[in-house]
Amino acid sequence: MTLNVLKNRQLMTKEINDLIVSHEKVAHVQLENRLDHALLVLIKSGYTAVPVLDRDYRVKGQISKTEILDSILGLEQLEMERLHDITVETAMNKNIPRLRTDATFQKALTTSINHPFICIVDDDDAFVGILTRRSILALVHRYLQ
Known part of the structure; x- marks a missing residue:
């Protein structure tokens, strides 16, 4: 087996823990927040979408500027x-991907194709953080260098 094949296999089976942005650093909103608050969070953070959490900090969806504008x-x-x-x-997108903390890089890479970020949850479905497409691409870039 060549060194490149070994490196590729190591990358694809690597766990994503090192790439997760911790929940303390992630802008989010709660289910019961009003859209004016969500829009303010999105504008202040500079993000186009953020996770939506319930009172127990479980991921319920995401809200984006587009979904807010569609609602009004x-x-x-x-x-x-x-x-x-x-x-x-009322306005959020409930159909979003979630991965567990022990997911492989290959699963994260495949999931990130259609999503700028992926919510990461623990075994109790509590919000751990996010995995950004940017961090995934940065790791791929480092491996290719």
Whole structure:
């Protein structure tokens, strides 16, 4: 077996723990927050989407600027006054990928193709942090050098 094959196999079976951005450093919102709060979090953080957590810090989905704008889109204009009337739970995307902390790099790489970040949860489904596409690509780049 060549050295490159061994390196590739080592990379693909590597666990993702070292790549996770800890939950303490991740902007997020709660289910019961209003869209005006979620929009403020997104604007202040500079992110286009953030995780949505319940009161027990379990991942329930994600909210993005696009989902917020879709929620206040009227027939002819944006109805900005509705931002305070709609909860994050109503507007969020519930269909998002989640990985466990012991997931392999190969699984993370495959999952990240269609998602800028992946929520990482523990065995009790509690939010641990996120895995960004950027960190995945940076590791691939280091291996290719």
